[in-house]
Amino acid sequence: MVARLLEAAQIGDIGYLHKLLTENPFILNNTALFSSENPLHIASIAGHLDFVREILRLKLEFANEINQDGFSPMHMAAARGHIEIVQELMKVDSRLCRLEGKEKKTPLHCAAIKGRAEVVSVMLLCCPNCIEDVTIQGETALHLAVKMNQFQAVNALLDLIRELNREGVLNLKDELGNTILHLAAWKKRRQVIELFLGSRIINSGILEVNAKNNSGLTALDLLLIFPSEAGDTEITEILRGVGPMRAKDISLSPMSSFQSANQNSAFSTPEICQTEQSNLVDYFKFKKGRDSPSEARISPPGGVWEDSYMPDQSNNTKAIIRKAHYAGESILATSGPIAFALFVLFNTIGLSVSLFMIHILTSRFPLQFELQMCIVAMYFTYNTALINMSPDEMKLYVVLVTVILSSLTPIIAKFIRLHAKKIGEFVVDMIHCVI
Structure with missing residues (x-):
């Protein structure tokens, strides 16, 4: 019976749904006993708007359920870009776009990952606070859009961030201490960096162009340390036009002297340099849980002989x-x-x-x-x-x-x-x- 209900959701057949309800009025209540997904999950990912409306009318609480993969109906609709279904679910509760699923990803995060710019706009206009939600890795929707190279989603996010006066999220850092500018430089996202410049975010001073991550590296450091075959020169020139610096230059800059105003300058500079060098070395260190351990050994297939043997020529x-x-x-x-x-x-x-x-x-x-x-x-x-x-x-x-x-x-x-x-x-x- 539940399989037939999910089939009705898959094809979006409301008449079939009511027929099943006539046969068993409690079929919607029994769904959780036999399946990890409810009909609203299936209809949301399939894009059947009318079926979604009918299920919400009959069983509103389905909208808050998370399946075994860590996704709610809103997660699925957002990832697939079903804008009308997202709007229908937002009518139930605007906070559904902040519902945490697998790895604390919200529907807004899923929309950003998939580049669903229209969905991103609808969610932010209905619930501005969702822009501050972060995943278990400390990533905002903007982090994820930059990382996945979803330019349209980045553009939509930046426009709404300015419109809603939420510019503070631009400097939020993930668990590695990377801002969106760190990611744009590291991933060589020239178009994204140019977007920052075009929208005057960098020039306005809102975005911290010289922020350091947990390894003591700036965005310019990441760009120069991890070069690619093409495009680096243009990106470097774009960044240099707005005053970014390398971490070692910041440490030696007079602008940072206020941090050690009560210390002897003859001793503070070497100490800072040593700290920066230590951070840089630590950046490339093996970290348990992050890097896959392996055993390095030079041994041909079959191994080597453990003894010497010279056959008797007479035999x-x-x-x-x-x-x-x-x-x-x-x-x-x-x-x-x-x-x-x-x-x-x-x-x-x-x-x-x-x-x-x-x-x-x-x-x-x-x-x-x-x-x-x-x-x-x-x-x-x-x-x-x-x-x-x-x-x-x-x-x-x-x-x-x-x-x-x-x-x-x-x-x-x-x-x-x-x-x-x-x-x-x-x-x-x-x-x-x-x-």
Whole structure:
């Protein structure tokens, strides 16, 4: 019976609903016993306005129910952009847009994530206080819209924030201490940053352009520390036009001297610099629960021999069964040279490209010398380990692959990237010729 009720909600058949109510007048009361969702959930996500109105007339309390996934009917309607259903639910209670679901996300958060600008406008006009609601990560709707690159939602939020005189939310920070400007810079949201400038929010002084997050980094720091291949220069110029600074420059700026007016300046500057450096290092530190732990080890498939063995030349049968090897040599290299050769080739390519990517992505990392030492050490450790665990007959091959090929990997990768289209066309032509 409940399955039939949910089917009626799915297709939005009000006549079928009343037929079921005639057969069992208590069917709406029994829904909670057999399903995690009520008919209002189903009708809201399907967009059946008339069915929603009828359910609200019959069972108003359905509007407040959260399903097992942590969503209310308002969450679902907001995420799908069903503006009329959102308005109908708001008539029941405007506070439904502040109903907390999974990870404390509200319907406004869902609308911002999905970029439903009209829904965002309706909710804020009916309930202005919902703009201050935050998720379990401390993110406002504006944080989420910027993070998900929902430009229309960001635009709608900014317009209403100004109209409702709620500019204070622009400086709210998430659990990592990031403001919306931190996120826009980190995610390279040039359009969003230009929107801030166009709406005069930054120029008005309302938005704190030099706010620091929990790691002591400003928006400009995040932009420069995590560079991308294109667009950074333009964003940097846009930001620099409104006076943002790096954290280290703020610490050395005369404007911050009031914080240490009663301290000797000869000692305060090094102390501040040391604090900033400590915060920056901590930003990249492994944090339990945030980063996935893993074990790093250089070990080929099958492991290595634990003992040395030289077969008796007089016993040819035994020599064929068990091959000569030395302790520390790869078992795979002894039993399957071709498989080991392929492992060395592709594993070396993977490591080389990974180290090359680390070098590119951290090119503006402040502790550049120390990082380069780590990369070089990893490179030589890998090469030394593979060469020493290879049998004598394969050492030359391993040296060529791990030393020469890995050194040429960045050049090869760049060549392939630049000529990927031509290479693809060549491969397709070759396949057609073979076929």
